[in-house]
Amino acid sequence: MTLLCNMDEARAAAFAKVFQSSLRDIPLSLDAASVEPEDVRYLLSWKVPDNIARYTNLEVMFCTSAGIDQISFDSLPTTVKLVRMVEDGIIRMMQEYVTLSVLMLHRNFIQYGHHQKQALWQSIPQPQATKRRIGILGLGVLAQAVIERLTPFGFPISSWSRSAKTIPGVACLSGDEGFSQLISTSDILICLLPLTDETAGLLDAELFSQMPKGASLVHVGRGGQLDHQALLEALDQDHLSAAILDVTEPEPLPSDHAVWSHPKITLTPHIASVTQPASAALAVSDNIRRHLQGHDLIGLVDRNRNY
Numbered sequence: 001m002t003l004l005c006n007m008d009e010a011r012a013a014a015f016a017k018v019f020q021s022s023l024r025d026i027p028l029s030l031d032a033a034s035v036e037p038e039d040v041r042y043l044l045s046w047k048v049p050d051n052i053a054r055y056t057n058l059e060v061m062f063c064t065s066a067g068i069d070q071i072s073f074d075s076l077p078t079t080v081k082l083v084r085m086v087e088d089g090i091i092r093m094m095q096e097y098v099t100l101s102v103l104m105l106h107r108n109f110i111q112y113g114h115h116q117k118q119a120l121w122q123s124i125p126q127p128q129a130t131k132r133r134i135g136i137l138g139l140g141v142l143a144q145a146v147i148e149r150l151t152p153f154g155f156p157i158s159s160w161s162r163s164a165k166t167i168p169g170v171a172c173l174s175g176d177e178g179f180s181q182l183i184s185t186s187d188i189l190i191c192l193l194p195l196t197d198e199t200a201g202l203l204d205a206e207l208f209s210q211m212p213k214g215a216s217l218v219h220v221g222r223g224g225q226l227d228h229q230a231l232l233e234a235l236d237q238d239h240l241s242a243a244i245l246d247v248t249e250p251e252p253l254p255s256d257h258a259v260w261s262h263p264k265i266t267l268t269p270h271i272a273s274v275t276q277p278a279s280a281a282l283a284v285s286d287n288i289r290r291h292l293q294g295h296d297l298i299g300l301v302d303r304n305r306n307y
């Protein structure tokens with residue numbers, strides 16, 4: 001019963017350091033070439049390896065990332081469970097990134113940055129947080145963690161998910177009607193959806209036209225959810241006031257793409273949150289124990305929903 005880490009040497013070593021104490025009783029392999037394929041019961045990898053069929057006794061593939069849109073389900077045997085990464089490091093970083101983005105937008109830091117370059121000493125009317133409506137697309141692990149951080153500021157928060165949910169103090173919406181309601185009442189819209197056939201291209205011209213004039217976007221889901229041209233047009237027409245993007249399609253965008261230099265766009269290179277080997281290894285260890293004891297796995301992917 002071996003756990004195989006399929007990743008570069010330095011990263012594998014960082015995970016192994018934790019596994020050596022958290023999974024003492026499970027043999028660990030950092031090198032696919034030196035393990036008997038039939039011994040591999042657990043695999044830790046970002047993608048499905050080309051030769052996955054050789055691991056005939058593989059039961060669970062743990063993905064090193066929270067998003068699993070890089071996974072090709074066709075190549076993953078149906079007998080293998082896929083688990084995405086749910087770990088404290090990712091959660092905390094996403095809380096930081098989104099809170100920072102919301103506060104920058106709420107307190108007009110992007111516009112003040114432009115003012116400074118023009119030596120312009122001029123205040124911008126500032127609503128209280130209780131008047132700045134936040135809308136979140138997605139209400140999963142990360143969105144809920146972000147809500148926890150944003151709540152103390154007093155922003156009215158709405159969210160949208162596939163299934164109906166209840167969170168005290170949050171307007172939890174779902175369905176087409178809920179979607180329209182969320183979009184039309186979000187002064188700051190945050191996208192924290194997984195990339196699936198249903199969410200691809202969701203952030204498009206129609207959505208932007210439904211947002212309140214002067215609203216802004218924080219996009220931390222996946223680049224494939226955003227129509228970049230439609231966003232540029234919504235910003236150029238002054239319908240939207242700003243966008244903070246952590247993800248694009250492709251990554252990176254070509255160096256002459258208008259997103260790079262647009263004055264209303266702040267772009268970061270997919271760093272909102274990054275898997276932290278120390279805490280991620282503990283999450284994997286915990287899940288392996290759960291699996292051995294026949295308990296539900298945390299972050300188990302539903303193949304029918306693709307997330």
Ligand code: NDP
Nearest residue numbers: 066067138139140141142161162163194198220221272273
């Ligand atoms: P979860 O699976 O926990 O949550 C996903 C949420 O999206 C759920 O609330 C789900 O609804 C909702 N959802 C999915 N599809 C639809 C749909 N078609 N219509 C309405 N709601 C839908 O994921 P996480 O919160 O852990 O992560 C979300 C995404 O964040 C990841 O998939 C990844 O793309 C992105 N991410 C980005 C990072 C970055 O650095 N930029 C880092 C980590 C993640 P329901 O609750 O009903 O199932």
